[in-house]
Amino acid sequence: MTQRTTPQRVEGTSRIEAFSDGVIAIIVTLLIFEIRVPALTDLSNPGVFTTLLGLAPKFISFAVSFFTVAIFWVNHHHFFSRVTHSNWKLLWYNNLLLFWLAVVPFTTAFIGDHPTQPVVVSIYALTLCLAGLGFTLMGSYVFFKSNLMLESVPMSERQREWRRSWLGVGLYGLASLLAFVWVYAALIIVAVLPFLYVVPNLMRETEP
Amino acid sequence: MTQRTTPQRVEGTSRIEAFSDGVIAIIVTLLIFEIRVPALTDLSNPGVFTTLLGLAPKFISFAVSFFTVAIFWVNHHHFFSRVTHSNWKLLWYNNLLLFWLAVVPFTTAFIGDHPTQPVVVSIYALTLCLAGLGFTLMGSYVFFKSNLMLESVPMSERQREWRRSWLGVGLYGLASLLAFVWVYAALIIVAVLPFLYVVPNLMRETEP
């Protein structure tokens, strides 16, 4: 693979990582601002408890989104730890990923307001599907079509990570459709899916 | 301790530090946005003074939260200055800490509105208790169960820092319960506790 057939590459990825860290840090931190402090009418302890209980859907959607976006960050961290160069295509795949992640605070606030409305659940899952797609496209490019990654990363590992990435896209896409049929099944997928990605590269752990 | 029995570790912690710096910087900066600019009805100087005086509970809760979260940052800074490697477990202990810190702007705005309501004070203290717990669990793992820290950090120092970390968890937990019995005692603990942690590692200062 020569430099002539691919876009000009630049050594180092520290600024692309810093920018992504900034965007993702802001997203996870601002999620809490979608939970407005409630106006308390009944100031007795049971009254306040009841009011807080009413915020449960918002808090749960905040927590799910926080950890989902955090998982994107952990995988981003793992992904870029082996990328040695950048070029403008990589920058734009990354910006596409960040664009869809930036929409998450909106869909999180929306699902917090209407946790069982099918359209609302569907666009929540769709946004994560598209963010996952952005990541997967970036993976396709870096793993198979560029010379930006450490050559020592074996093809088997690249393919495993890439398939795993597609799995997330597929499941979020499924949840997005399922929302119109059985909204609770979609909610379960959306809440459980992050756990499958807690370990950036599960398989590697079991190898010597 | 070999790499086989522990998750795969990666050299360097710069991105985990950058991400944490970003999240914590956003938290402390956004706290001020919970103090809404008051609509002034009486534009005379005494009238404006009176309006500003009414913001005192909000300003005090802003200041306490700012310095409390800043202390978490200072201790995070000190903690990671001796961590040389990261793995996915460390990433998740850190994310758990950041999750609870991210809730602080919500509980700060809430306590600013209702500074003596027991439930409100209790969840303010509880959030900090849980953030402290996240830090302590991260400490337990890094100090005693992983090979991520400089081996030159003596066991006595690890144990001292770890006990000190538990002390904070305990006192915030106590404040969280005490709020229902004697709310002012809980408020005093919450306001005074940060000062005990101003120096990242008090003991070390007195040693040669």
Added chain:
Amino acid sequence: MTQRTTPQRVEGTSRIEAFSDGVIAIIVTLLIFEIRVPALTDLSNPGVFTTLLGLAPKFISFAVSFFTVAIFWVNHHHFFSRVTHSNWKLLWYNNLLLFWLAVVPFTTAFIGDHPTQPVVVSIYALTLCLAGLGFTLMGSYVFFKSNLMLESVPMSERQREWRRSWLGVGLYGLASLLAFVWVYAALIIVAVLPFLYVVPNLMRETEP
């Protein structure tokens, strides 16, 4: 060029890059917060779809601004990758650029509310024109009047980038005026222009 005739320079640009990354990361992330979560009156699926469709102008202006500011970042990244030193003049040219970019969330929200109002469209384009001007002035200084850039960057490349930068200023300026005559033409320029700048330095790609 000697140091005596120019302001004292300092080696390295990492902090100016980090600060710019922070500001730009916050701008692109906060754009979404200008789209308020709609209050749903009709909770049927078609009702929610209709409400979401009504948000289309806001979503489109969010997307255009996100990618426009992202392009500024990509070009900033490319520009600074060859800057080796900084001085106070560079800091202030950069701050001027960041100032106008910081206004973009305001004009984005405004154009999202009134996508065909001539004055609103004009100030949207004007803000980007001024941000582009800030970048161009920084370029003039660094390319031609300072000793802050790698000497190996050839004069032909400097001039090409500088002309390209002026082109953006001119087209945004044109859009700003055109808004009063034919608002849709201005909107088209504003939406299409970013694509011309997707590649930081298009010409270089075609060279051997």
Added chain:
Amino acid sequence: MTQRTTPQRVEGTSRIEAFSDGVIAIIVTLLIFEIRVPALTDLSNPGVFTTLLGLAPKFISFAVSFFTVAIFWVNHHHFFSRVTHSNWKLLWYNNLLLFWLAVVPFTTAFIGDHPTQPVVVSIYALTLCLAGLGFTLMGSYVFFKSNLMLESVPMSERQREWRRSWLGVGLYGLASLLAFVWVYAALIIVAVLPFLYVVPNLMRETEP
């Protein structure tokens, strides 16, 4: 100066700089969010112009605060470029500075609403006076009482920067008092003062 008599110091200041960059980047970027997008009742061009003209005090206070906080950043950048080590005292002087800077968005929004109300102008100036005081105290410590700075920085330069720092504190303090006597004089000081600090260290420029 030995390590025994001063707090334990740690090499490097990159995290303290990164955290400060984050906080300051967020402050300057969020200032724009205090200017709410106006609800337009008259959609004719002159009507929109008139509405925008009514935002002038808010835009001017945004611009003054943006550049004032940017100047703090530029001076922070210059200051830390010669600091080689950190200890917990430095962390806390820096946190004190950041605390008062974090209040600036509040006072900026307030002065944007009531640009000639004496109390409002006074607390705007007072906040900057206290931020300046935080910087000056940090300077006193680092310049004269610690071993954290490059020894090659001459005493004459330290004293010049320190005096200059006090000058800012004094003038903002003066503006804070003057607001009650002659509010326009206070406004002029607040608007003009930043320009005196545009160059981090004016004197050095004139030396060979």
